[in-house]
Amino acid sequence: MSSLNPLNALPxxxxxxxxxxxxxxxxxxSLLVGVGGYAAVGLGVEGHVPVDIVGYxxxxxxxxxxxxVVVRIAAPYADPVMLPIVAALNGLGLAVIHRLDLATGNSLARTQMVWMTLGVVxxxxxxxxxxDHxxxxAFTYTFGFAAVVLLVMPLLPVLGTEIRGARIWIAVGPFSFQPGEVAKVCLVVFFAGYLVLHRDALALAGRRFLGIDLPRARDLGPILIMWLISLGVLVFQHDLGSSLLFFGVFLVMLYVATERPGWLFVGTAMFLAGAxxxxxxxxxVQSRVDAWLHPFPADANSYQIVQGMFGMAWGGLVGRGLGQGSPTLIPIPESDFIFAAIGEELGLxxxxxxxxxxxxxxERALRTAxxxxxxxxKLLATGLGVVFAIxxxxxxxxxxxLIPLTGLTTPFLSYGGSSLVANWAIIGLLLRISDQARRPLPDLSEAEAGPDENDATAVVRMG
Structure with a gap:
């Protein structure tokens, strides 16, 4: 039997x-996907390759x-799959937004390219x-405080502004920003740091019910606070999607940290009660549930859902082709319903x-964890991966x-600078953790040689 390294269970x-x-x-x-999609849109709509294809x-x-190049220099051992996947999704999203621009006369794709540039920076x-992630x-509670401040900012009478019924934006001059997208990253960092410190107490079992060890009543404080924050987002900002996302991420990270299924039962019960x-x-909320249960005949609440369903049905198995469908019949297709627009032109x-x-x-995020x-x-990578999953x-x-509409954006595909920039930052954090995890351990013989600079670096890497 080969000897194993106790730190990572590898020979x-x-x-x-x-x-x-x-x-x-x-x-x-992935660049073929982005550039090829842009060319296909021009051929489908205008009959020729866009004249700016070289510049784009x-x-x-x-x-x-x-x-x-940055990954090669700063994180040479990072996961090699994440960046190409993100580049492909972002490039496809730009091509579809450009296709919608050609039909509506807007220039959202150009703006989205600027946001992508900021995201990559x-x-x-x-x-x-x-x-070192x-x-x-060391800034666990600082990130928690920053998340609360970011969530409160849209409620301020001077900064906050309401768009499409949700008060989740702040406006500074001609620019608007959604601070909740940054708050979700801060919350994951806070959750990870908090659960590392308190997981032993939270893992203690309380009463046993139906074969499940429920948590102790004295340990319910954190999940109650997160439940109230999620309800606050729903009540004051009318943002059902972010409310579900924040509570869901915390619940999954709590379960991963404690390995207690009882937290899942308690959290699910609290979620159902809050819903x-x-x-x-x-x-x-009632209008969204009614549109979900009774979309036909289409009214003001269900028209977007119905048009999206018709578009995806018309796309069939292989789609109408980029530029050959009618995705503009779907209200706001570049944002919430870009997936339906893609389904119409690229099919199932x-x-x-x-x-x-x-x-x-x-999968790569969980593998990194x-x-x-x-x-x-481990908890930070898990939380960031669960953000994408939920x-x-x-x-x-x-x-x-499948479920009622919630108003979140599709990562890297939908139009929206706040979401795009925040998601690029999340990928950067995941690659930093991946580089640290995949980096080879230092040679122990060198570590014992003397207290030089390399020795100190080795000790830090070993954690």
């Missing part, structure tokens, strides 16, 4: 390969390859500035491919009428 001498060449190859394939393709390639800053743990209270108290095949790509992002050597990194499920579930 001594095993090291992860850097795989930057594989990442570059996959990144070139060059800028998109510069952003993606620049991100690759923030992605690079995360990797270059944050050399464990440093974030029922929201249905009884708020008209906008295209939508299934997108779901697989999202599934791979979540499994191989991570420190508890904070958000994609909620959005696609609402578009396909």
């Amino acid at each position: 001594f001498g095993f090291t992860h390969r850097r795989r930057r060449g594989a990442e570059l190859f996959l990144l070139l394939l 393709g060059g800028w998109l390639a510069a952003l993606c390859l620049g991100a690759h 923030l992605f690079a800053a995360v990797l270059l500035v944050l050399r 464990r440093r974030l743990q 029922y209270l929201g249905f009884l108290m708020f008209h906008h 095949t295209g939508t299934m491919a997108i779901i697989v790509l999202y599934g791979l992002i979540v 499994l191989v991570c050597r420190d508890a904070f990194g 958000q994609v499920f909620v959005v696609i579930g609402g578009v396909t009428k």
